[in-house]
Amino acid sequence: MRVEIHHRCDDFNTYRAARVKSLFNAEDGTRFDHTADLDIDDGNWKIGIVVGPSGSGKTSIGSRIWGPEHLYTPDGRWPDNAPIVDAIAPGGSFDAVTAALGQVGLGDVPSWLRPYRVLSNGERFRADLARIIAETPDRVVVDEFTSVVDRQIARVGAQAFAKAWRRTPGQAVLLSCHYDILDWLQPDWVYDTSTRTFTRGWVQRRPPVTVEIRQGGWELWPLFEPHHYLKAGPMPASSCYIGLIDGEPVVHLGVGTMAVNLGKHGTGIEARACRLVVMPEWQGAGVGMKFLNYVCELQRQGEGRLPGNRMTTVFHTSHPQLCAALRRDPKWRQVSASLYGGHKGKSAKAINAGPSGRGHGKGQPVRSGYGGHFRAVQGFRYVGPTKENTPR
Structure with missing residues (x-):
């Protein structure tokens, strides 16, 4: 494919324009010509960049x-009175x-x-x-790609977009001034x-x-x-x-x-992980899952929170993309799924019946327990690499 660009404009002869021509020997500012030979006609590609x-x-x-x-432009695509989760592909699926x-x-x-x-x-x-990923156009050109963001977000964002776009059937040409x-x-x-x-x-x-990994308290939360x-x-207690x-x-x-019931084998100890957060400038780079797996493997090897104790780790989340990633990872097994929170009455009863509960003469019994929300919480257990899930 040959692309020829020929731009023309008027030749101005104002005082300042004439002085610029004289000072800088710029006799003609009326022409811009560029010919680009692009070997892309075979269509055997997904992402190109100019x-x-x-x-x-x-x-x-x-x-x-x-x-x-x-040529993609955000103008007119985003309503002022709707959240982006509603504005993106309004006729598509939530997932x-x-x-x-x-x-x-x-x-x-x-x-x-x-x-x-x-x-x-x-x-x-x-x-x-x-929006581009969700709407999956057959062909799209994105101008000023990464030009308005800091360079860390630009690099990780470029990687995240490329990974996601390659799962679609379309072709994308990106235009950027950053190498x-x-x-x-x-x-x-x-x-x-x-x-x-x-x-x-x-x-x-x-x-x-x-990534350097350190263990400590909650001072950075x-x-x-x-x-x-x-x-x-x-x-x-974590x-x-x-x-x-x-x-x-x-x-x-x-x-x-936490303690776990092992049936006829008595009780055991299992690790419980939560509050997984990746800072925005690194989201999409794959840091979160690798970090989670590494920390859970430390517990499995007995090098974690309780040194010398080998523990599996359970992890609960309602984030739909994290749930999907955990289901794809062969090191994890899904162990539970609830469309809504637990019964508050049962929770209150358990709190009052416990050895430190208020049902033992320690003040008025609680009347409302935990749970009752409509969050779809899913539970997973880290089992680590096995013969079945380790590549040969």
Whole structure:
């Protein structure tokens, strides 16, 4: 495919224009010409990128590849009086929309309940990507890709979008002035407008990410709490694992222990994990699941919260994308699923009947227990690598 760009404008002869021509020997500012040879006619690709400095013809090239109607723009797509979870693919399924939001790293559930106009630039960027993923056009061109967000969000967002888009049947051309996303995006082809060179395939490896893991208390929870999908305080009788990248805390998990009934074998101890939070700038990079699996493997090996005690770990969540990820992972087994919370009356009865309950002469009995919500909570147990789920 050959794309030829020829832009023309009037030759102005005002005082300032004439002085600029004289000072800088710029005799003609009326012409812009660019010819791009793109070897993409075979259609055997999913993601291409046109990259180069501002003013080098990227938008013009993108609008000529399939026509301007395929150039994505947020204008007119986002209503002012509806949350983004309603605005994205309104005729589609709830699971598909929330999956798209999770796939591009917009896992902050409270942001799903806000209209597009009040989101931050980083959230808007990911919301636009989620909309493209959910609506799955056959062809789409995205201008100013990652231009309005900080570089960390840009790199992780590029990786998250590429991973999600490759699951769709469509083709996407991205237009960007930033070269730092190429290794994270891993495009099928690259056209550089500054050198006018076309490259099929991207052979550079994605930069490695090293996560340092520390165990401690709940002192960093206020940093992560605004990004947790529930209003929940610290987990009682537990400690925390924190993952840091370049010294910055990016992922959090609380781990406690509980007694379990082993039937004829008596009782045992099992770990209980909760409050898994990944900071927004790292959502979509796959850090959360790898971190969760690593911490749960520590418990299984007896190197966790109770050193020397080998424990399985149970984990409960109602986040639909996290549930789906846990079901896909062969190291996990689903052990429960409830469409709503437990009966408050039964909970209150159990509290009063306990050895420290108020039914033992310690004040007025409680009248309402825990539960009663309509949150679909699902439970999973980490079983670790086995002969059946370990690749050969």
